[in-house]
Amino acid sequence: MALLPVDDALQLILADARPIADIEHVPLHEAWGRIVAEPLIAMRDQPPFAASAMDGYAVVAADTAEPGATLRVVGESAAGHGFTGAIGRGETVRIFTGAPVPQGADAILIQENARPLETTMIGVVEPVQAGRFVRRAGLDFHRGETVIAKGAMLDAGRLTLAAAMNLPALPMHRRPRVAILATGDELVPPGADPRDDQIIASNSFGVAAIVKEAGGEPIDLGIAADTLAALNRSIDAAQAAGADILVTLGGASVGDHDLVRKVLESRGLELAFWKIAMRPGKPLMSGRIGPMHVLGLPGNPVSSLVCSHVFLTPLIAKLVGRTHHVQAVDAILDVDLAENDLRQDYLRAAMHRRPDGTLVATPATRQDSSMMRVFAEADGLVVRPPFAPEAKAGDAVRAILLRHI
Numbered sequence: 476m477a478l479l480p481v482d483d484a485l486q487l488i489l490a491d492a493r494p495i496a497d498i499e500h501v502p503l504h505e506a507w508g509r510i511v512a513e514p515l516i517a518m519r520d521q522p523p524f525a526a527s528a529m530d531g532y533a534v535v536a537a538d539t540a541e542p543g544a545t546l547r548v549v550g551e552s553a554a555g556h557g558f559t560g561a562i563g564r565g566e567t568v569r570i571f572t573g574a575p576v577p578q579g580a581d582a583i584l585i586q587e588n589a590r591p592l593e594t595t596m597i598g599v600v601e602p603v604q605a606g607r608f609v610r611r612a613g614l615d616f617h618r619g620e621t622v623i624a625k626g627a628m629l630d631a632g633r634l635t636l637a638a639a640m641n642l643p644a645l646p647m648h649r650r651p652r653v654a655i656l657a658t659g660d661e662l663v664p665p666g667a668d669p670r671d672d673q674i675i676a677s678n679s680f681g682v683a684a685i686v687k688e689a690g691g692e693p694i695d696l697g698i699a700a701d702t703l704a705a706l707n708r709s710i711d712a713a714q715a716a717g718a719d720i721l722v723t724l725g726g727a728s729v730g731d732h733d734l735v736r737k738v739l740e741s742r743g744l745e746l747a748f749w750k751i752a753m754r755p756g757k758p759l760m761s762g763r764i765g766p767m768h769v770l771g772l773p774g775n776p777v778s779s780l781v782c783s784h785v786f787l788t789p790l791i792a793k794l795v796g797r798t799h800h801v802q803a804v805d806a807i808l809d810v811d812l813a814e815n816d817l818r819q820d821y822l823r824a825a826m827h828r829r830p831d832g833t834l835v836a837t838p839a840t841r842q843d844s845s846m847m848r849v850f851a852e853a854d855g856l857v858v859r860p861p862f863a864p865e866a867k868a869g870d871a872v873r874a875i876l877l878r879h880i
């Protein structure tokens with residue numbers, strides 16, 4: 476039977492995903508990484524007054540033109556403590572970076588170009604042009620201006636900008652809620668005292684991290700046993716939590732205890748597909764129960780994480796109104812690879828950069844989808860299309876970076 480190609484699977488997953496309309500007002504300190512739901516308008520000019528960019532003297536530029544000019548110091552303007560008067564011809568005010576430029580002044584003579592004479596007089600060492608080192612009011616932005624567009628992702632720069640606009644809370648799209656359910660009688664949580672035939676449920680942690688990275692809010696539904704009742708209770712919990720996406724882990728394959736699809740279908744799952752031409756990730760399942768997207772990930776830890784990167788991240792992006800572009804890069808192989816079969820392969824690979832910037836990928840010799848250590852040590856995933864011919868060391872490949880290198 477022909478298996479569904481990875482790109483077609485992704486199209487089907489994204490086909491009926493609509494951006495979440497709910498808007499909430501989020502305090503600045505919680506707004507990082509989220510999506511702005513309405514245009515953000517500045518509440519004030521920045522700077523709110525003409526400000527000095529340097530430490531020195533506020534002057535009338537024309538007064539500094541004559542060689543040997545001298546000026547009388549009539550006051551001081553510091554940040555937070557402006558000079559209240561105005562300066563006249565032949566006068567100056569001692570000024571510091573960020574302080575309001577007094578009325579009458581049109582330039583800043585930096586202190587390196589001023590020579591103290593008597594207590595109240597300075598000599599001009601070098602003339603200064605009008606406007607020099609003065610940041611005019613509203614230089615950066617004006618009150619009433621739309622400064623940050625709807626749909627922008629609030630990164631460190633925009634977050635700082637929003638704060639400077641005097642906005643203490645921002646209208647943001649609600650983050651997609653992603654319920655994560657581990658399934659399997661063999662699973663116990665980390666820190667438990669497992670029997671010899673049990674294993675530690677680990678996948679949820681990595682999947683939750685990928686959800687957060689993608690801009691979603693993970694909801695940990697814990698572990699469900701391989702029983703209809705336990706799985707039904709967990710699906711109830713996902714719906715009660717208002718999950719936009721339910722991610723199930725494991726129980727997706729063809730074994731006698733792989734009940735997940737059966738239970739989901741009994742709950743009204745409209746199955747979009749089950750099984751794709753991907754390694755790891757063959758038993759991937761996708762569909763919807765009412766408005767809730769359902770992504771059934773294979774239980775092998777590496778499969779869960781690779782599928783989360785390839786399918787869950789773009790789905791979350793679409794729910795927040797963005798398009799996720801896979802950050803694939805060119806690399807060259809360090810080893811030979813055999814020809815590929817019908818499944819698109821995601822090979823865990825150590826990667827390094829040569830001095831000329833070329834990325835070199837060394838796929839691990841064991842690519843078993845249970846081997847989490849190999850995945851955790853990999854810097855990237857070399858993507859081998861279905862039926863890729865055998866490749867030699869030095870050949871070009873495409874890879875998805877898992878970390879900055």
Ligand SMILES: Nc1nc2c(c(=O)[nH]1)N[C@H]1C(S)=C(S)[C@@H](COP(=O)(O)OP(=O)(O)OC[C@H]3O[C@@H](n4cnc5c(N)ncnc54)[C@H](O)[C@@H]3O)O[C@H]1N2
Pocket residue numbers: 657658659661662674675676677678679724725726727728729730733755756757758772773774775776778844845
């Ligand atoms: N006859 C066939 N057998 C299998 C096929 C197949 O096509 N025919 N596909 C294989 C592939 S490929 C995969 S991938 C696995 C996926 O199976 P499931 O999704 O049903 O996963 P499980 O059997 O539940 O678990 C697989 C493995 O992973 C461990 N696991 C499960 N959940 C977790 C968790 N939350 N944290 C850590 N480890 C977990 C589980 O104990 C198993 O060892 O099926 C193949 N079989």
Ligand code: MOO
Pocket residue numbers: 753754755756757758773775778844845
């Ligand atoms: O496709 Mo399974 O995910 O290889 O191990």
